[in-house]
Amino acid sequence: MSAQSAVVDMRSLAPMLEEEATMRELLVVFQEGFDEANITVTVNGKAVRREVGISTNPILGIASEVSVELPAKGAQVGVEVTNGGLKAITKVSGRPKSVLVSIEDGRLVMKEGTGREAVL
Secondary structure, three states: OHHHHHHHHHHHHHHHHHHHHOOEEEEEEEOOOOOOEEEEEEEOOEEEEEEEEEOOEOOOOEOEEEEEEEOOOOEEEEEEEOOOOEEEEEEEOOOOOEEEEEEEOOEEEEEEEOOOOOOO
C-alpha cells in the first residue's frame, strides 16, 4: 500500500513540477525618458523586481534591463515609476522575449519586443 500512496503523492506533485518547468524568462528593457527613476516591476500584481535611480544613457538609449520569470500561461506585466507617478500594465502571452518600456510625452509606454534589444 505504501507504494501506491507514493504514486499518488508523485501525481499530486506533477502539476507543480510541470508549472515550475514551464516558467519562462522575460527581458524588460527600460529605454528612453528615465531620469533617476525608481521602478517596480510586477507579474500578475506581485512585485518581482525593484530598480532604484535608473537613468537613460543618451548614447545607447537604454536605462536598464531586468529579467523576470513568467508563468507559461501568460501574465500581466506591470511597471511603476514610483517616484514619478507613472504606471502601465500589459498582457503578455505566447512566447514573448522582451517588453520595451519608455516614457513618452509624460506617459509610461510598454510594447512587446523581439528579445534582441539587450545592449547592457
